[in-house]
Amino acid sequence: MRIDIITLFPEMFEGPFSESIVKRAQQKGLVDIHLHQLRAFTADKHRKVDDYAFSGGAGMVMMIRPVAKCIESLQSEREYDEVIYMSPDGKLLNQTMANTLSLKGNLIMLCGHYKGIDERIREHFITKEISIGNYVLSGGELAAAVLVDSMVRLIPGVLGDETSALSDSFQDGLVSPPVYTRPRDFRGWKVPEILLSGNERLIAEWKNEQAVKRTKERRPGMRDEC
Numbered sequence: 727m728r729i730d731i732i733t734l735f736p737e738m739f740e741g742p743f744s745e746s747i748v749k750r751a752q753q754k755g756l757v758d759i760h761l762h763q764l765r766a767f768t769a770d771k772h773r774k775v776d777d778y779a780f781s782g783g784a785g786m787v788m789m790i791r792p793v794a795k796c797i798e799s800l801q802s803e804r805e806y807d808e809v810i811y812m813s814p815d816g817k818l819l820n821q822t823m824a825n826t827l828s829l830k831g832n833l834i835m836l837c838g839h840y841k842g843i844d845e846r847i848r849e850h851f852i853t854k855e856i857s858i859g860n861y862v863l864s865g866g867e868l869a870a871a872v873l874v875d876s877m878v879r880l881i882p883g884v885l886g887d888e889t890s891a892l893s894d895s896f897q898d899g900l901v902s903p904p905v906y907t908r909p910r911d912f913r914g915w916k917v918p919e920i921l922l923s924g925n926e927r928l929i930a931e932w933k934n935e936q937a938v939k940r941t942k943e944r945r946p947g948m949r950d951e952c
């Protein structure tokens with residue numbers, strides 16, 4: 727999978743992409759991430775990427791020309807499955823979307839800033855708009871990093887233990903059951919006996935019961951959201 731990210735702040739991705747699973751996925755050649763500085767697609771000497779909104783109002787708007795140039799130059803090199811704009815009013819990211827996107831070949835992600843981007847970019851270039859939650863961030867970078875992380879860990883071969891992504895919350899419409907590790911007893915706080923019993927069938931039943939119970943308590947509407 728190839729991901730091209732268009733951004734004014736490529737350095738913001740250094741941390742999230744150079745550690746842990748996303749780093750390993752890149753090293754294994756399972757994902758190829760390219761960061762593109764939007765200012766490189768400006769023609770004026772000030773490398774201007776934003777301008778005042780027509781009709782006034784507070785805040786600057788990202789201009790169409792540099793974005794169009796950048797997207798078109800990428801599209802002249804290869805076909806893209808989606809051109810994604812990270813946007814607070816986009817479709818809310820969930821596990822089903824992460825699963826679907828993790829199967830794609832080439833993706834572009836556009837990170838907005840300021841008041842957002844000229845609406846004509848959305849109309850003419852963007853094929854999918856994704857939000858990571860009902861709150862406003864200063865820019866699309868953190869949102870894009872979240873989206874990339876949620877997708878990359880689902881690419882086959884990225885996680886060492888293949889079953890571990892499948893047993894995560896939301897994969898089967900349920901949140902995860904509680905998990906424990908050693909010691910069995912910490913200050914009298916004990917691990918549930920059943921997990922130490924070695925009876926695989928009973929353990930599986932217990933885990934499923936716990937997952938169902940937790941889902942009812944914590945995410946009652948979850949099946950409808952996925």
Ligand code: SAH
Pocket residue numbers: 811812813814815836837838839840841842843856857858859860861862863864865866867869
């Ligand atoms: N004025 C806009 C917010 C702009 S925030 C509005 O009210 O809708 C600046 C940029 O941050 C956006 O262009 C978008 O790319 C990104 N962004 C902000 N919040 C986000 C969220 N919840 N999910 C995804 N991207 C977000």
